[in-house]
Amino acid sequence: MTEPLLDIRNLGVRYGAIRAVKGLDLHIHAGEHVTLIGANGAGKTSTLRALTGLIAASEGELRFAGRSLHGMPAHQRLRLGLAMVPEGRGVFARMSVEENLHAGAYLRRDPDAVAAQIDEILGWFPHLKRRFKQPAGLLSGGEQQMLALGRALLSQPRLLVLDEPSMGLAPTMVERIFETIAEVCRRGMTLLLVEQNARLALQVTERAYVLDSGQVTLSGQSRALLDDPQVRAAYLGD
Ligand SMILES: Nc1ncnc2c1ncn2[C@@H]1O[C@H](COP(=O)(O)OP(=O)(O)OP(=O)(O)O)[C@@H](O)[C@H]1O
Ligand SMILES: [Mg+2]
Numbered sequence: 009m010t011e012p013l014l015d016i017r018n019l020g021v022r023y024g025a026i027r028a029v030k031g032l033d034l035h036i037h038a039g040e041h042v043t044l045i046g047a048n049g050a051g052k053t054s055t056l057r058a059l060t061g062l063i064a065a066s067e068g069e070l071r072f073a074g075r076s077l078h079g080m081p082a083h084q085r086l087r088l089g090l091a092m093v094p095e096g097r098g099v100f101a102r103m104s105v106e107e108n109l110h111a112g113a114y115l116r117r118d119p120d121a122v123a124a125q126i127d128e129i130l131g132w133f134p135h136l137k138r139r140f141k142q143p144a145g146l147l148s149g150g151e152q153q154m155l156a157l158g159r160a161l162l163s164q165p166r167l168l169v170l171d172e173p174s175m176g177l178a179p180t181m182v183e184r185i186f187e188t189i190a191e192v193c194r195r196g197m198t199l200l201l202v203e204q205n206a207r208l209a210l211q212v213t214e215r216a217y218v219l220d221s222g223q224v225t226l227s228g229q230s231r232a233l234l235d236d237p238q239v240r241a242a243y244l245g246d
Contacts, residue, residue: 013038013073013198014059014167020067021054021222028054030222032068036167041199043209043230045243046219052202053095055219056171059200060092061085073166087115089166093173097156101145105136108144108155112162122162129158132188150181157185161192168192169200174208186212206243210234218243 012035021029029051036042044052058065061082070077073088080088099108109129113122130137133154139147144155153173160168173189174182182205190212193199203209210216210230218226218239226239233239240246 010037011071011074012036013040014200015071016055016059016068017070018068019055019058019065019070021051021058021063022066023054028222029058032219032222032224034217034224036198036200038166038198039196040215041193041201041213043201043203043213043216044219045203045206045209045216047243048204050219051222052219053171054222056092056094056169056200056202060090060169086163089164090169091160091163091165091167092169093153093156093160093171095171095175097149097152099144099147099152099155099159102143104142105140105144105147105155108159109162112159115163125162126158129161132191133158133184150177150185153177153181153185154188157188165197167198167200169202171202172204173201174203174205182208206239207234 014036016032016034019029019032020027032055044055046052057063059070061077061080072085072090075088077085100111103111109126116122135151136154136158139151144152147155157173173185177185186208193212199213201209201213210233213230216227216230216233217224218233226233
C-alpha cells in the first residue's frame with residue numbers, strides 16, 4: 009500500500025484546559041473523498057486548524073505528501089498543497105471578486121491557465137461573474153462561499169479542505185456548491201469535507217469519520233454509515 013497523502017496519528021488539540029480533540033487518527037489517500045461529521049463542538053474545526061497550521065497540535069503526528077507538518081507554518085503547508093476554505097469563508101472583504109480569485113493563484117506562474125480557470129469558475133458561478141469588479145464584502149453568504157471555493161481551487165491544491173460549506177446558505181445555494189464539489193471530485197481532487205449536513209456529506213464522499221467529543225467513534229464507508237441505525241438516529245434526523 010502506498011503512503012497516504014494525509015496521515016494524522018493520535019492528534020490532540022487543547023485550548024488551555026479544554027481538550028477539543030483527543031487521540032484522533034485519520035488518513036486520506038490521493039484521490040479519496042472523505043468526510044468528518046459530528047455535532048456542534050465535536051472538534052471538527054479544531055482538527056482542521058491543527059492540520060492547516062492555524063493552531064499547534066498539542067499531541068500527535070501529522071504527515072502530508074511524505075513530509076512531517078510538525079512546526080511547519082500555515083503558508084508553507086499551503087505551498088505543499090493543503091488548501092482550506094475555513095468556516096465563515098474568510099474572503100478578503102475589501103478586495104474585488106477578481107482580486108480574491110487572483111490571490112488564490114499567487115504562487116502560480118502560468119497566467120494563461122489561471123485566466124482559463126477563472127473563466128471556468130465564473131461559468132460555474134455566474135453570480136461571481138456579475139460582481140467580478142465589486143468588493144467581496146458586498147457578496148451574499150452563498151456568493152462568498154462560491155468565491156472562497158474558487159479561490160482555493162486556483163491554488164491547485166493536492167488536498168482541498170472544506171469546513172462547513174453549507175453553513176447558513178439557502179437550499180439552492182447549497183445545491184450549487186455541492187454540485188461543484190462533486191464535479192471537482194470527479195476530476196480527481198482529493199477532498200476532506202467537514203459538514204453539519206451529514207446526509208449531504210455522506211452522499212458526496214466515499215469514506216467517513218464520526219467525531220464525538222473530540223474522539224472518532226465510528227469510521228467506514230460513507231454508504232454504510234448512511235444506513236447505520238445509530239448514525240441515522242444521531243446525525244441524519246431519522
Ligand atoms: N478558540 C477556542 N478557545 C477555547 N475553546 C475553543 C476554541 N475553539 C473551539 N473551542 C472549543 O473546542 C471544542 C471543539 O470546537 P470546534 O470548533 O472544533 O468544534 P466543531 O466540531 O467545529 O463544532 P461546529 O460544528 O459548531 O463548528 C468546543 O468545545 C469549543 O467550545
Ligand atoms: Mg466547526
